[in-house]
Amino acid sequence: MIYTEIIEYINSMLSNNTLKQNKEFEIIKESFTFYSINSDNINGTLLLLDDFYAIRGVKGIIKSKINLIGKTLNLPFKEKIKSSEVIKYIDSNFCVYFLKEKGYKCEEINYGLCYIIDKTSQKNEMLLENIALKISKTIEILQRYNEENNFLLKYLDSIDEGISTCDTNGNMTYVNKACCEILGIKKEDVANRKKKISPEYRPILNKILNEKKSIIDVEYFPKRNNNTIHLINSSYPVFDDKKKVLGTIDIFRGIKRTTKLANTLVGQNLSYNFENIIGESIILKEKIGLAKSFALSDANIYIEGESGTGKELFAQSIHNYSNRKSEPFIAINCANFPLELVDSELFGYEEGAFTGAKKGGKIGKFELANGGTLFLDEIGEMQLHIQAKLLRVLETKTLSRIGGNKPIKVDVKIIAATNRNLYELVKKGEFREDLYYRLKVLFLEIPPLRERGEDVILLTQYFIKKIGGGMGKNIKGVDKEGEALLLKYNWPGNIRELENIIARALFICNKDIITKEDLIKSGVRIEDIGENIKNNLEEINKEILIDTLRQTKGNKKRTAEILGVSRPTIYRMIKKCGVKL
Template sequence: MSEELSFDILHTVLDSAYEGIVIVDKQARIIHFNNAYSRITGIKKEQALGQPVTDIIDNTQLHMTLQTGQAERGKIQVISGQEMVVHRIPIWRGEEVVAAVGMLIFEGVSELHKILEMHQEKERKADKALADSQKKNKKQMVTLDQIIGKSKEMSETKRIARRAAKTLATVLITGESGTGKEMFAQSIHQLSPFADGPFVSVNCAAIPEHLLEAELFGYEEGAFTGARKGGKPGKFELADQGTLFLDEIGDMPMIMQSKILRVLQEKEGMRVGGLKPYRTNVRIVAATNKELEQMVSEGGFREDLYYRLNIIRLHIPPLRERKEDIPLLLSYYVKEICERYLASPKHFTEEAVKLLTAYNWPGNIREVVNIVERIVSLAEGEEISATDLPSMVLRHQDSHAPVSFSGGETTEVLDTVRKESMEQEREVIINVLKETKGNKSQAAKKLGIHRSTLYEKLKKLQIK
């Protein structure tokens, strides 16, 4: 390539660069001054070329770079009244510095600082809001009696939870998705010696691997680019004297598994970029829907951490293994959702309950909530019958349902539902009557039923 051509190419590249670039010869005269530099400083190229750099650029140090031969990177320099980040790089030929390059990296560092500060301020506010809502939520946290289920399986699970809560031991909650693991974790906290402390929850699957350590253990100011001023406490610090809920622990990367294990053993944590460890006294409750034992045998989960976590095991059986709980859940959620949506009260027909009970509920209770929500918003009458059910429920009928609908057990289950929904209906009507101060026409209107229907109901439900 001819020298001329390389020179042209170099010029084009320099001129199209986004950064401001100035090059001086060994006498500190400007030999190149690119478009960006001109745009940023407002100095014309013709004015600059051939002039001593010290005459053209405020506060320049480029002549010093020629003398020292030292590169400087990321220095702040005030140019045209604005702080900017600059690099200064000497060009050596043999033993001699023959030129120096100055680069302006950011236009208006102060802008950048402002954006960064705004962002940090936002984060601080969000943290505070979270802390406040956690305080407020304390009373709204789930307790064991809000966990619906009277089946043998559920009663046993609750019994274990109650006993586990009283101890200081780590609890490992397992169960399919939507079985209520988070509800149990909160209930355990409420009944535990740590109930006065915070309940802090971390979803190990939702946080990118490289941020997880900072999230769990906190970081010091300047620990990495983007680390905010004053650093940030980690979840282990925030949960001190309370419960730390490690949700989806099966998704924790191996490297973090070792770090968690160390904290559990030594009760000491260390912030990213920190020098001194801090003490931490937290009760760990972990949950997963993965088969941890299998992960251990396949090398995906540390065996020693598994044993540390699995001190008390709380397994929540899937809904299809405790079908008696289905009617209870249906009647609870239909009432709750109607109230929440300000819809007139509804109830399931016997047949609908039968079909819903025979469904296999792969999404467990979360699916119950979703399906009831869908039905309530679509069904028009106050009765929810088989035709109102999603086709999926009709398609996936479990022929080996432990509760058959021919025996005495069935009648019992349906009786429970009937009683519950009658009680619920009774309660709603009484409340509406209270609101209308006993005016039945108004009450019927509010309930969205005919007055004669209301009279029938009052008689049937023995409301005076």
């Protein structure tokens, strides 16, 4: 058959028409594409037609450069066409075979196969039926695959982390629902290959293409509606069978969710509320009422109180009572870190900022607390140059990491606490006056235990129940003389000291009630102590040592912890007192 003759014949039956798009037909078109003409020795032209007899696919001797797609084929026997029946039509030098079929699970979608060949060829009715059967099988397979694929895509859309894929040229090929919400893009744009990766992602893609390795948990700052958003992103290369990179798949989330996770991992268990503050004294009730009113404001709070009065308990309660309670609460003790590390702990650092800097850099406490509350304990121990940086963050609500120049916006409520008199430090030049007033917008002074009267007894009962239950001891309480002693004691270490003394008394006590003597042995110091007791202090210490060693079954480390001394001191006391283990 001469090539030009069959072209002329097909052109004689064509008319221009607007191609009507039908998504349901795409799977039929795809199945036709998969069909191989070599398997059936086709030497004519095979056309795929839709319901409107528009040409949707071409195979055979017609080359792809011939523009037939979208044009309507005017068949002279349209009125005779029935489903699943081959119609044969002979015209001049050509024989036309046509078969109409229904799509798999798409009864309303029909397609037609038109086979054109010279009339001298053998009968091709069976050939066309075999081709239709093969295409139908492919349609069935693809339909099932699409159903399974759609099922998987629904799963991916239910995940609240953004998921996206792209090819090596930076064309986005898939996005889930969360990705669209986070980045502000449309699935339709991605499906139509109209969406490119953001410029901020290009360095990540290039690195993966060059190194063929995953990049896990890196910060990523794409634009959304001209605003920069802060994400944590993990990128994974996708390989073909020959280990060639086809593209990447990315999983990312907003920084707030990451900081909440970090908040959990670093042990900030926000279990304290105002209901957990034990006491009925008037002065305590006044402070709780004041703290509750402060919690309703976003202004900074300065808490002052002696060591052991429960400043962090108040700080957590304020956070949990505020409108930020669902956001992170991050605490940092400024006295617990070496002076040179407080800077990096608060503000974070970029990779390579200094020798020993962590790869990928580190998020500081300010960023971890973004949207929530940052508790700065022992603020009086902060160096002056760190105070200056802190003041700038409070004034501008932005920070820059060490070694970085990118300004990062933060929304943080500050609760600062100290057991020192900050104003005295200001007068000595050890604390910035401007920062002092910036922090002391709202002021809360926690009363010492000695000013809380009968709260000492309530706290004692609480600690007996809390600690005694864990020890398996059934101690009913403290006798009257013991309670009188507790009420008279000055409590320089406040609630923390009371808890330690009750813990020791529970070890020492061998009855069902703690006595005055048990408390004295446990460390309650009496200013006007009798001469006889002074002369027997060594014997009392020996007795305490023996009782504690008996309770701990000779564990010297635990004994030292209970008595509040070092292990070497325990060894010296054992030797001095002649205690035999």
